Amino acid sequence: MGEEKKSVLRVHSYAELAHRREESGGLYQPDAAEEQPIIRLDLVENILNLCRANSLWPMTFGLACCAIEMMCLGMARFDMSRYGAEVFRPSPRQCDLMIVAGTVNRKMAPALITLYEQMAAPKWVIAMGNCAISGGPFAVRENYNVVEGVDRLIPVDVHVPGCPPRPEGLLEGILKLQEKMTGTRYPFPQFKPPR
Numbered sequence: 001m002g003e004e005k006k007s008v009l010r011v012h013s014y015a016e017l018a019h020r021r022e023e024s025g026g027l028y029q030p031d032a033a034e035e036q037p038i039i040r041l042d043l044v045e046n047i048l049n050l051c052r053a054n055s056l057w058p059m060t061f062g063l064a065c066c067a068i069e070m071m072c073l074g075m076a077r078f079d080m081s082r083y084g085a086e087v088f089r090p091s092p093r094q095c096d097l098m099i100v101a102g103t104v105n106r107k108m109a110p111a112l113i114t115l116y117e118q119m120a121a122p123k124w125v126i127a128m129g130n131c132a133i134s135g136g137p138f139a140v141r142e143n144y145n146v147v148e149g150v151d152r153l154i155p156v157d158v159h160v161p162g163c164p165p166r167p168e169g170l171l172e173g174i175l176k177l178q179e180k181m182t183g184t185r186y187p188f189p190q191f192k193p194p195r
Ligand code: SF4
Pocket: 064, 065, 066, 067, 101, 102, 103, 128, 129, 130, 131, 132, 136, 137, 162, 163, 164, 165
């Protein structure tokens, strides 16, 4: 076999990373250089990141009670469309953001990984709620079927703690993700009384 070709595009070969991680018993950490594209145009990259950050397409994917708070965020009171992230898509191929909202059990884990792998790259993950972060109230010795943190399965970009986190908490998570993507924190709109 010849040397493995690196993609010019930032295509995230997660399937391969997941395989290596499984083979190493979860200890494999990808080399930062491995994830970098060969050609890098900073200005283009910055513009693309700004566009990506302000037009996130989350997946319609809720696992438990936290999903209700995620749905609230899409409704009029919290209105996540103010940040361009309201277009929930039913197909992972049209999504670039997975919000893991709820308890991940071992039976669900393979399906979750498959969905993540089917998402378009580049892609991001928010672990919403204590269950997605660490198993939450179900992480007890007697409970054999809960995955204690979705970051054991897929890479997580932002953790939003709480049981459940309020919609404002998830909104803060989305703003944090935008900051991570662009390197800039955009100010939260403040209420200004009319003059
Ligand atoms: S963190 Fe709490 S609210 Fe969220 S899924 Fe777990 S038990 Fe439900």
